[in-house]
Amino acid sequence: MSSITLTNITKNYGSVQVIRDFSEKFNDHEFITLLGPSGCGKTTILRMIAGFERPTAGEIMIDDVVVSSAGNFVPPNLRNIGMVFQSYAVWPHMNVFDNVAYPLKMKHVPRPEITERVMNILEAVHLSPYVQRMPAELSGGQQQRVALGRALVSNPKVLLLDEPLSNLDAKLRESMRFEIKEVQGRFGITVVYVTHDQTEAMAMSDRVIVLDRGEVQQSDTPMNIYRRPENQFVADFVGKINFIGGVSSGGQVEFPGGQKMTYTGGKTGAVVVGVRPENITMRQDGGVLRGKILQQYYLGDVNDCRVDIGGEILRVIAPGNTYGKFSIGGEVWLDFDEYLVFDENH
Numbered sequence: 440m441s442s443i444t445l446t447n448i449t450k451n452y453g454s455v456q457v458i459r460d461f462s463e464k465f466n467d468h469e470f471i472t473l474l475g476p477s478g479c480g481k482t483t484i485l486r487m488i489a490g491f492e493r494p495t496a497g498e499i500m501i502d503d504v505v506v507s508s509a510g511n512f513v514p515p516n517l518r519n520i521g522m523v524f525q526s527y528a529v530w531p532h533m534n535v536f537d538n539v540a541y542p543l544k545m546k547h548v549p550r551p552e553i554t555e556r557v558m559n560i561l562e563a564v565h566l567s568p569y570v571q572r573m574p575a576e577l578s579g580g581q582q583q584r585v586a587l588g589r590a591l592v593s594n595p596k597v598l599l600l601d602e603p604l605s606n607l608d609a610k611l612r613e614s615m616r617f618e619i620k621e622v623q624g625r626f627g628i629t630v631v632y633v634t635h636d637q638t639e640a641m642a643m644s645d646r647v648i649v650l651d652r653g654e655v656q657q658s659d660t661p662m663n664i665y666r667r668p669e670n671q672f673v674a675d676f677v678g679k680i681n682f683i684g685g686v687s688s689g690g691q692v693e694f695p696g697g698q699k700m701t702y703t704g705g706k707t708g709a710v711v712v713g714v715r716p717e718n719i720t721m722r723q724d725g726g727v728l729r730g731k732i733l734q735q736y737y738l739g740d741v742n743d744c745r746v747d748i749g750g751e752i753l754r755v756i757a758p759g760n761t762y763g764k765f766s767i768g769g770e771v772w773l774d775f776d777e778y779l780v781f782d783e784n785h
Contacts, residue, residue, distance in 0.1 A: 441502050441596035441629050442467045443488060448497035450483055450653075457483050458653045461497070465631060470623055472632045472640040475650035476676070481633045484650075485599050488631060489522055490515035501596060518597075521590030525602040527582040529574045529589075535561070536570045539588040546593070560588045563625055565618070580611045587619070591626060598623070600632045604639065616642050637677045641665065649673050671781050674713050681719075681753045683712045684783065692780070696749025700727050702780060709783035716756040718777040721746070721765065726772030737762040746771060 443465040450458040458480045465471045473481035486492040488499060490506065490513065499507040501520075506513040530538050536557055543553045561567045564584040574582055583603060590598060600619070604612045620643050623630050634640055640647045641661045649656045649664060649672075657669045668674035671682065685692040687710045692702045700712075720726070721744065730748040737743075742762040744755040755773065765771055 443597060443629065443631070444498075444500040445484070445488075446498045446500075448484070448487065448499065449495045450480070450487065450492065451495045456653060458487075458494075461653075461655065463648060463655070463658060465629060467629055468627050470620070470630045470632065470643060470645045472634060472644040472647045473650060474634060474637060474640045474647050474677070475656075476635055478652075479650040480653040481635075481650050482601055485601055485631060485633050488597070489520055489599055490518050519593070519595050520597045520599060521593065521595035522599045523583070523586045523590050523601070523603045525605055527574075527579075527586045527606075529582050529585050531574050534571050534573055535566055535577070535585055538574070538585050539592050542589060542593045556592055557588075560592045563591070563622055564588045578611075579607050580615055583607065583615065584618070587622065591622070591628075596629070598628050598630045600630065602634055603632075605634075605636070612636075612639070619643065641677070647677075649676060651676075666777070668713075668779065671711065671713065674779060674781075678715060679717075679754065679756075680713050680715050683714070683748075683751050683753070685710055685712055687780070694728075694748065695751060698728050698749055700775065704780050706780050706782060711781045711783055712775075713779040713781060714753075714775050715777070716743075716754040718775060719753065719755045719757075720774040720776055721755050721757050721761065722772045722774065723765070723770075724772070726774040728773045728775075730771055730773055732765050732767050732769055732771055735762060735765065735767060746773065748773065 446462050448458055448461040473484055475481050483492060487494050493512055494507055498505060505511050506518055539560055540553050540557045564587050566584050604615050607615060616639055644661055647661055647664045648658045651672055657664060657673045664673060664677050674680050683694055685694045687702055687707050690701060690703055691699045692710060692712060693699045728748050730746040732744055733747050734745040735742055740759045742757040742759055744757060746753045746755050
């Protein structure tokens with residue numbers, strides 16, 4: 440398959456700069472996710488790779504071929520890229536077979552080869568039993584599989600997916616994540632995936648690139664993005680987290696209200712401690728910080744609590760079987776099993 444190299448990519452719309460000096464290499468067979476809030480530039484990057492947008496400055500290469508630069512621009516139809524959009528974009532007047540076969544018919548591929556390639560793709564995306572169905576007879580997930588099959592049938596070098604699951608319900612979104620990953624493994628294709636859903640990014644990616652206002656905040660494995668975020672934006676965007684301001688000195692961090700915790704890291708002065716709710720252990724028999732339970736929400740598998748530690752309200756996600764063992768208004772102790780410390784303005 441293929442690698443993609445973007446070098447010093449900038450994109451302006453008039454006086455508005457949406458991408459600033461973006462440089463990354465997406466390796467052969469890699470599943471890359473561009474993650475970030477609406478308006479951060481992730482879809483613009485995808486559209487520049489596809490050729491639907493031209494960078495204001497910078498260079499894009501697919502393998503060793505320059506497809507976009509100051510002096511060269513290869514149009515989308517010559518880049519050998521498959522793309523799946525948020526809207527399924529399935530032809531309503533064509534059955535499943537003809538929808539998937541359409542790109543091959545446009546290339547005048549012989550009919551026997553079309554049949555063989557389409558049937559192989561339909562098997563890969565679990566649509567073999569629905570060959571003659573019309574789109575109106577398919578579920579949302581099945582229509583999205585049709586779009587995926589159509590993108591793959593031409594043997595593209597790269598597969599680009601722009602929030603392809605956002606129109607599906609939660610349960611179907613979860614199952615489709617695994618199906619897309621399975622298809623990627625089966626075809627060994629390089630995938631660039633755009634989403635604002637951090638769960639999708641964590642579940643599917645080899646590498647996640649977190650963007651904010653057109654700039655890369657962190658490019659790393661899902662585990663490092665979650666457990667070792669480089670700044671507060673990444674920590675806050677990916678998962679749930681509590682931030683507590685404090686002052687670090689003498690091997691301790693002191694929080695508002697006077698409570699302290701041991702800290703042997705290198706930061707001193709005003710800091711922000713970040714701790715994820717699932718990394719807080721709540722006890723009745725002593726711990727690092729003392730607090731009072733304000734609320735408890737029983738969610739079956741977890742007990743979702745709010746705890747006041749002297750003016751700071753922490754979210755604590757405890758095991759579901761702790762519900763009823765603690766009382767609202769009662770005193771509890773908290774231990775931080777894993778935490779992060781940021782400079783105050785970082």
